Amino acid sequence: MAKKITIEPVTRVEGHGKVTLHFDDRGKLIQSRFHVVEFRGFERFVQGRPYWEAPVLVQRLCGICPVSHHLAAAKAMDLVVGADPDSLPPTAEKMRRLMHYGQMLQSHALHFFHLVSPDLLFGVDADPAVRNIVGVALKHKDLAVRGVLLRKFGQEVILATAGKKIHGTGAVPGGINKNLSPQERDSFLKSPAPLNADTMIDWAQGALDFFKSYHKKNKAFIDGFAEFPSNHLSLVRKDGALDFYHGVLRAVDANGHKILDDIDYRDYLRHIAEEVRTWSYMKFPYLKSLGKDKGWYRVGPLARLNTCDFIPSPRAQKEFEEFRAYTSGKPNSMSLHSHWARLVELLHAAEVIKELLLDPDLQGTVLTYRGRKSGEGIGLIEAPRGTLFHHYRVDANDLIAMANLIVSTTNNNEPMNRAVHWVAQNVLSEKPQITEGMLNQVEVAIRAYDPCLSCATHALGAMPLEVSIVDPRGLVLDCRRR
Numbered sequence: 001m002a003k004k005i006t007i008e009p010v011t012r013v014e015g016h017g018k019v020t021l022h023f024d025d026r027g028k029l030i031q032s033r034f035h036v037v038e039f040r041g042f043e044r045f046v047q048g049r050p051y052w053e054a055p056v057l058v059q060r061l062c063g064i065c066p067v068s069h070h071l072a073a074a075k076a077m078d079l080v081v082g083a084d085p086d087s088l089p090p091t092a093e094k095m096r097r098l099m100h101y102g103q104m105l106q107s108h109a110l111h112f113f114h115l116v117s118p119d120l121l122f123g124v125d126a127d128p129a130v131r132n133i134v135g136v137a138l139k140h141k142d143l144a145v146r147g148v149l150l151r152k153f154g155q156e157v158i159l160a161t162a163g164k165k166i167h168g169t170g171a172v173p174g175g176i177n178k179n180l181s182p183q184e185r186d187s188f189l190k191s192p193a194p195l196n197a198d199t200m201i202d203w204a205q206g207a208l209d210f211f212k213s214y215h216k217k218n219k220a221f222i223d224g225f226a227e228f229p230s231n232h233l234s235l236v237r238k239d240g241a242l243d244f245y246h247g248v249l250r251a252v253d254a255n256g257h258k259i260l261d262d263i264d265y266r267d268y269l270r271h272i273a274e275e276v277r278t279w280s281y282m283k284f285p286y287l288k289s290l291g292k293d294k295g296w297y298r299v300g301p302l303a304r305l306n307t308c309d310f311i312p313s314p315r316a317q318k319e320f321e322e323f324r325a326y327t328s329g330k331p332n333s334m335s336l337h338s339h340w341a342r343l344v345e346l347l348h349a350a351e352v353i354k355e356l357l358l359d360p361d362l363q364g365t366v367l368t369y370r371g372r373k374s375g376e377g378i379g380l381i382e383a384p385r386g387t388l389f390h391h392y393r394v395d396a397n398d399l400i401a402m403a404n405l406i407v408s409t410t411n412n413n414e415p416m417n418r419a420v421h422w423v424a425q426n427v428l429s430e431k432p433q434i435t436e437g438m439l440n441q442v443e444v445a446i447r448a449y450d451p452c453l454s455c456a457t458h459a460l461g462a463m464p465l466e467v468s469i470v471d472p473r474g475l476v477l478d479c480r481r482r
Contacts, residue, residue, distance in 0.1 A: 068383035075379030077173035082371025091364030092175035106154025113147025125437035175368030229254035240309030299386025316348035
C-alpha cells in the first residue's frame with residue numbers, strides 16, 4: 001500500500017518548512033521533497049524606496065544575521081554612489097569587517113552550541129525533552145556557558161560597530177557612520193576574562209577540539225550521514241584566501257576542478273540562474289554552464305573550506321590543513337562535516353576580530369567616499385550560511401526600481417533536498433514507520449545547513465510537529481504529534 005509521510009513544520013530552524021516522503025506499495029521511496037511554504041516579498045517591498053534606505057530595510061529579513069543583509073546592501077549601494085571597494089576609506093572597510101566578523105562569531109556560536117550540540121551530546125534518538133539547549137545547560141554547564149558568552153561577545157562587537165545588536169545602522173552607502181573609539185577597543189582587548197578577545201579565541205579552539213574528539217568516537221555517523229558529491233561555491237580573496245567580506249566568485253566541482261575561475265561577482269548573472277518549482281516558494285539556483293540537473297551547488301562553511309586555498313589567521317590555518325588532509329585535499333562532501341568547517345570559521349572569526357581591534361585605522365576620521373553615481377549596484381558577502389547576493393537598480397529619482405536577492409539558504413535548496421532524500425532512502429525505504437529518531441534524522445540533515453527559511457530569526461522554542469502516514473484513499477494509518 002502506497003504511503004506518504006509529512007513532517008510539518010521542521011523544527012530547530014527558522015521559518016516554515018515541511019518534508020513530504022512518498023513510498024510505493026513495496027515501501028520503496030519514490031519521491032522526497034523539502035518544501036518552503038511561506039512567501040516573503042522583500043524584493044517588491046523595497047521598490048520605490050530611496051536607495052539609501054536599502055541597507056536598513058533589507059536587514060529586516062533576518063534577526064540573527066541582519067548584518068549580512070545590511071552589509072551586502074551597503075556594498076551594492078557603494079557602487080550606486082560611485083564608491084567601489086578600492087576607494088572605500090580604510091576606516092569604513094575595516095569597521096564593516098569588524099562588524100561582519102562579529103556577526104560570524106555570534107551566529108556560528110548560536111548554531112553549534114544551541115541547535116546542533118543537543119544531537120551530538122545526547123544522540124539523535126534521545127528524548128526530545130532532554131535533547132535541547134536546556135538539557136545541555138543542565139548536563140554540560142561549561143559548554144553551554146561558553147556558547148552563550150561567545151555569542152554575547154560577537155553581539156557586543158556588532159553593537160560597537162553598527163549602533164545596535166540587531167538591525168543596526170552603521171553601514172551607509174559609501175562607508176560607515178562611526179569609527180571605533182579607544183574606549184570601545186579596549187573593552188574588547190583588556191576586559192577581565194572571559195569577555196575579551198584572547199579568551200574568545202581559546203574558547204573557539206575548545207569548541208573545535210570538542211567536535212574533533214566527538215568525531216573520532218563517532219566517525220561512522222559523522223562521515224556517512226547524508227554524504228553525497230556536489231559542486232561548491234563561495235567568495236575567495238583574490239589570492240585564494242578565505243574572506244567573509246569581499247572577493248571574487250569561485251566554484252569547484254566534486255573533484256576540486258574550477259568551474260568558475262575567480263570571476264568578478266558583478267558578472268554573476270552570466271553564470272548563475274534560478275529555477276522555479278511548483279512545490280516550493282524557494283528557488284533553485286544553478287550554474288548555467290552545467291545546466292539545471294548538474295549545476296546545483298552548496299554554499300556555507302563546508303563550501304568555503306572546499307573552495308579557498310588557505311585561511312589568513314594562524315590557528316585557523318593549522319586547523320584548515322587538518323580539515324583538508326582528512327579528504328586528501330579533495331572537496332569534502334560529508335554534510336555533517338559542515339559543523340567541523342563552521343567551527344574552523346568560528347576560530348578564524350575570533351582571530352580576525354582581535355587583529356582588527358589592534359588596527360589604528362579603526363580610529364580614523366574619514367568615514368565615507370562618494371564618486372560618480374551609477375544606476376546599478378551589486379553587493380556580495382559571505383553570510384554565516386553562505387554566499388549572499390544583493391542586486392539593485394536605481395532610477396533617475398534615486399528610487400529603487402529593481403531588487404534581486406539570492407540568500408544563502410536559497411543557494412542550499414537543492415543540497416538540503418538531497419540530504420532529506422538520503423535520509424529517506426537509508427533510514428525509511430525498507431520499512432517506513434514513524435519514530436522520534438527518524439523524525440530527528442530528517443531534521444539533522446536539514447540543520448547541517450543552518451537554514452533560515454524566512455531569512456528571519458532562529459526558532460529556539462518548542463514548535464508543533466505532526467507526521468501522518470496516509471493511504472491512497474486518504475485514510476490515516478498512523479499519526480504522531482509533538
